[in-house]
Amino acid sequence: MSLRKTAVSGMFWTFGQQFGTQAIGFVISIVLARILIPEEFGLIGMISVFIGIGTSLVNSGLTQSLIRAPDPDQEDYSTVFFFNLAGSIIIYWVLFFTAPFIAVFFAQPALTEISRIYCLTFIISAFSDVQLTRLTKEMNFKLQLTIAIPSLIGSGLLGVFLAYMGYGVWSLVWMGVSQSFLSTVQLWIRTGWTPSLMFNIAKFRYHFKFGYKLTLSGLLDTIFTNIYQIIIGRFFLPAQVGFYTRADSLKQLPVSNISIALNKISYPLFASIQNDDARLKKGYKQIMQMVIFVIAPVLIFMGVLAEPLFGFLFTAKWLPAVPYFQILCLTGILYPLHAYNLNILNVKGRSDLFLKLEIIKKILVVILILVSIKFGILGLIWGQLFASVLAFFINTHYSGKFLKYNAWQQIKDIMPLILLAFVAGVFVWWLDYGLRDYPDIFRLISGGVVGLLIYLGLSLLFKIESFGEFKKIILR
Incomplete structure (x- = not known):
């Protein structure tokens, strides 16, 4: 095959x-x-x-x-x-x-x-x-x-x-x-x-x-x-841990589904072509763009519709988790990129570099926690977002050298997808604001359908390559 x-x-x-x-x-x-x-x-x-x-x-x-x-x-x-x-x-x-x-x-x-x-x-x-x-x-x-x-x-x-x-x-x-x-x-x-x-x-x-x-x-x-x-x-209090855990697990639903699924494929697949840098770079770029094409709008729409989403799924007793969830959704957009950049080090057999990067990132996280904890739980979560952005540049340091595909080139390839998702998210927010007195399920369906149509329409209008690749995979 x-x-x-x-x-x-x-x-x-x-x-x-x-x-x-x-x-x-x-x-x-x-x-x-x-x-x-x-x-x-x-x-x-x-x-x-x-x-x-x-x-x-x-x-x-x-x-x-x-x-x-x-x-x-x-x-x-x-x-x-x-x-x-x-x-x-x-x-x-x-x-x-x-x-x-x-x-x-x-x-x-x-x-x-x-x-x-x-x-x-x-x-x-x-x-x-x-x-x-x-x-x-x-x-x-x-x-x-x-x-x-x-x-x-x-x-x-x-x-x-x-x-x-x-x-x-x-x-x-x-x-x-x-x-x-x-x-x-x-x-x-x-x-x-x-x-x-x-x-x-x-x-x-x-x-x-x-x-x-x-x-x-x-x-x-x-x-x-x-x-x-x-x-x-x-x-x-334990309840605060429960709210954070619920927010993080809901954020991880699309993140883990897409990134872990692709990771199961990409690691053995990349391992089979580990000595062909040209094919490795091409495969990595395609997978990276495809996962961002899917995950960015999903997380942004979920963040915008967080209040009706939590109210409908978990009842009002879980609404204190909403602000945690909205910040974590932004953090989740970059999560797959961390995994794929580190995967390149694994298939190249450089687990030593993998470990080195992990140590550097964890020192950074400790510093950010010490700074942000004084601002409470929300301060901690904003610090987590900042750490995720910095970690992206750290993770791409060696993989960028192996593939000649550095952080700024990767950003250039994914930024149009993220911007399109944010534009569609603004329309969803505007629509949901007008529907705030309607039942939660109606707000979710209306916002989700409108956001999806706008995002796909913009992708077609601007001829986004990942949109075409995604259609081909679905058709197969």
Whole structure:
């Protein structure tokens, strides 16, 4: 199969998986948000950083090395499997014994048992990480889709049932654990791969040499991605963590759907042409423009229509999250560009540069948090936006040199798309202002339809290249 056909096929199934699972998960989250209170979501938000740290350590970056390796064999896969499994058990017990300190830090006694149960997902997921990696390397996203959706539906139904029965935050805990369990069982049954009792030290060193830098980078990224939940949870009420977490998760809905789906395709795809800089640059530019073409108007329209959106989906008790969400929508526009620029370093085998950039960015984030926290939660979120803009220039430093495609050239290619989205967003805001006394659903439909028509009309008028590429993919 040609590179283009492989990309199109992969894009179809991975978008199906990403949008399918997110759509189902979104419906489940709406139901849960209407039953549970913000404080209960806030408790899960407080431990999200520890869950993320454990996940990064369990993965150890070795699975990324497997994807990048030209021809990994049974020894490669088995070696990584047993290392990840052993690591997951050690990490779980470390978190098990440190859980009381987490509870003391946030002044929430319930976090001790919540952390100990939720973190069982580390061990459960370690049993299936390699199977999932094999499917990604083979670009078999169709099978991933048919595994992910039943797992999500089953765990979601359990979570909703427990919430209706009055289990509160524990409905979220058991929903997370059951989703990992259902996914792992299916991956073992349906992929047909099982580990052999072997551990090759030489192969471990090969994968670890590449992967440990990604692990350190992932740890830094996890800590600082969740640092706002930590700061808010430490100095503000649990409800505020819930509002922030809800705003961030809704912002991530289009961001993660599009960027993660494309990332699943782009990484193995770019890895296959890692030595052809001309093709690599061309593929990167096309994917970058396409994702901005889709994600910029979605986030801007959602930000403009934030009030009716939160009121309709989550009820009035979640409206305090609206201003957080509007700022985070602006932050999310650049998020995919961070990932793709760093992906170039991975496929080039320069995980050392990846780690170096992560350290620089995290120092910057610490400085901005120290400056902005005096202005409250909104000050912290505005600081997050400023950090995202600066991070774009940092991330493009080395990838721009590899591809001869620097930050300013990238801005030149994406700025017309962002400007068109902002123009369409102004029309949506003007329309919604006149409809502010109408029902939320009417405001959402009217604003969304008008914004989409204006944006597509402007794209056609100005002959935006990404519009043509997007039409071709949809038609295929």
